[in-house]
Amino acid sequence: MVNGDHGASPPVLVPAVGASRLARAPGWWRTAVVYQIYVRSFADSTGDGVGDLAGVTAHLDAVAWLGADAVWLTPFYPSPQADHGYDVADHRGVDPLFGDLAAFDALVARAHALDLGVVVDLVPNHVSDQHAWFREAVTSPPGAPARRRFHVRPGRGPGGALPPTGWTSMFGGPAWTRLPDGEWYLHLFAPEQPDLNWTHDAVRADFAATLAFWAARGVDGFRVDVAGGLAKDPAYGEVPARRDPPAVHPPAVHPHWDRPEVHEIYREWRSVLDDAGPDLFAVAEAWGPPERTAAFARPDELGQAFAFGLLGVPWSATAIRREVTAQLGAHGAVGALPAWVLSNHDSARVATRRGPAAALALHLFLLAMPGAFYLYAGDELGLPEVDVPRAAWKDPQAVRTGGRLPSRDGARIPLPWTADPPGFGFTTGTPWLPTPPGWGTHARDRQERDPHSPWGVLHRALTVRHDVWGGADAAGPLEWLPSPPGTLVARRGNAVVVLNASRRTWPLARLVRTGAAQLTVIAASGPLPGPLGSADPPVVSALVPPATAVWLVPSG
Incomplete structure (x- = not known):
């Protein structure tokens, strides 16, 4: 739907003239819903089969209509x-594949007119092997300053x-590649992605x-790729x-992951962010136990970190509660709130990993938790x-x-805006990745007309979320x-939020043992059997099937 017509009737919003900064209460991002846009798979405005910035701009009204507070854009910078x-040749430009700086400025202006924040992806661990710095390093002799x-x-x-x-690459094989003169360069990912040396003053100054x-x-925040990888063992x-067991042999400091020195870098960034504009934030892509990853969210560092634990936690009430408690405790200890996530462009779709009903239930459950939530584009369609x-x-x-490492392409298939093949x-x-038969059954224009579709359920939840659960920790x-x-x-x-992760159906009155008669269902991830079709649904008669979440508020 390259013309931006989304089937339903979102409100008509006129862009504000000269909008440059989102007008929100300080700290809004701590409890925001951020919609992740994988740019090349979101919307194509040129017909070349690859999504672009103009396509994003044309569809921002759809994101606002869904109920998100901000968008996160995956890298759109010049790159081979x-x-x-994620192999960036110039961190301060736009690849012609996606548009130009004028297209980016138009996107920010439209987003802010729609009251959407804009978060951009920053890739500080490495650059492209076509970056001017690395081209200079390759042509310089061993020991030359350019190589430092x-x-x-x-x-x-x-x-x-x-x-x-013996370090290994995340993409398989050794993490070192030999140059023609015999020296070796480090790349924790592909050989086309040489790692930067963050002890070098020029590197720090350039990223500032x-x-x-x-x-x-006008950017409102940054997602920091590979946040824990910048510092290497000297x-x-x-x-x-x-x-x-680790209690007997505590793990040694890793030579290139989550080293203590990395936090010095982000404390420097905090000063840069504070000087650059009010209430700028960043969210860390950092993996590890909650007490380690939450450290990136300290107020004097990035302010926010992804809580990835729910991606792989077993479908068990005990396990889910344990992970939520651990994340809230770790983040609370540093004065932060978690950034919950159930899926992204690097993981298999949550609807497949969990099953459609459980995936939708987990969305509603985590949207009720303290903190922010990052929603991967397409998950609102149950893709x-x-x-x-x-x-x-x-x-x-x-x-x-x-194939030894799984393909992530299956989570990056272009979105189906309409049910019309082949471009949907x-x-x-022709889409840059093939769309499967039946892709149109998930089309957004169909789901917008169905309040019981995944889109309809999440639209309802996001519409009432700030009123029900409060903003800024209210x-x-x-x-x-x-x-x-x-x-x-x-x-x-x-x-009150309820999650049924068991295999049996429970009466809602058994789950909410006190005051159930004084509560009303405001949102649910699936149908609740019982006489809930009346104008004043009696909670005491409702049943909660397996893999269902429910939000309840006081009646009246």
Whole structure:
């Protein structure tokens, strides 16, 4: 739907003249719903089969109509696209594949007119091998200053024929590639993505300039890719062997993940962000236990960090409560709130991993928790993971390892805006990834007309979320209430959320044991059997099926 017609009738909003900064209460992002846009798969305005910035702008009204508070754009910078934009050749430009700086400015202006914040993806761990700095490093002799911006080392063994360390790449194989003159350079990802040396003053200064550049163009926040990888062991030690139990053998500091020095970098960034504009924030893509990842969200660092634990937690009330409690505790200890996430462009679609009903229930449950929520584009449609044929793979980690590492292409299929093949409203051309048969059954224009569709359910929840659960922590802390095995019931302020993760149907009155008669269902992830079709639904008669979440508020 390249013309931006979304089927339903969103409100007509006129762009504000000269809008440059989102007008929100300070700290709005702590409890925001941020809609992740994988730019190349969102909407194509040119017919070349690849999504672009103008396509995003044309469809921002759809994001606002859904009920999100902000959008996060995956990288759109100049890039050879070896890793679909995460190999950046210029951090302060726009790749012609996606548009130009004028298109970006138009996007920000339209987003702010729709009261949507704009978050851009920043990739500080590495650059493209086509970046001017790396091209200079390759053509410079060993030991030249140009090489010090990267991790360039002599090899081991006779003639330096072995890599400097045994470190491995996230995309498979060694993390070092040899240059023609015999030295080796580090790349924790693809060889086309050489790692920057963050002890170099020029690297730090350049990224400070990048933060200020995008802030001056009206950006409201940054998503920090590979946030825990910037600091490397100066001695280039080997990765320590895993030892169990950790209480007996505490894990050693890793040579290139989550080192203490990385937090010095983000404390510098905080000063840059504070100088660049009011209430600028960043969210860390950092993996690990909650007490480690929450450290990135400290007020003197980025302010927010993804809570990834729910991506893989078992479908169990006990496990879900344990993870939520751990995340809230770790973030609370540093004065932050979690940024909940159930899916993104690097993971299989949550509707396939969990099942459609459980996925929708988890969305409603986490949307009721203290903190922000990052919603991956397409999850509001209940999109499943697509089995992309091997011959059509585009994901470098799958291509490079021959499938030993899974292809992430199945979560990146272009969105179906309409039920019309072959482009399904995404493009008038051929989509860059193949769309499967039946893709139109998930089309947004169909779901907008159905209040019981995944879009309809999430639209209802997002529309009332700030009133029900409060903004800026107004609804108070989370209180767990007693409930039967396999279920979770929690209260925040006057509102109650219920999650049935068991295999049986429960009477709602059994789950909410006190005051159920004084409560009204305000949102639910699925049908609740019982006489709830009346104008004043009696909660005491409702049943909650398995894999269902419910929001309740006081009646009247």
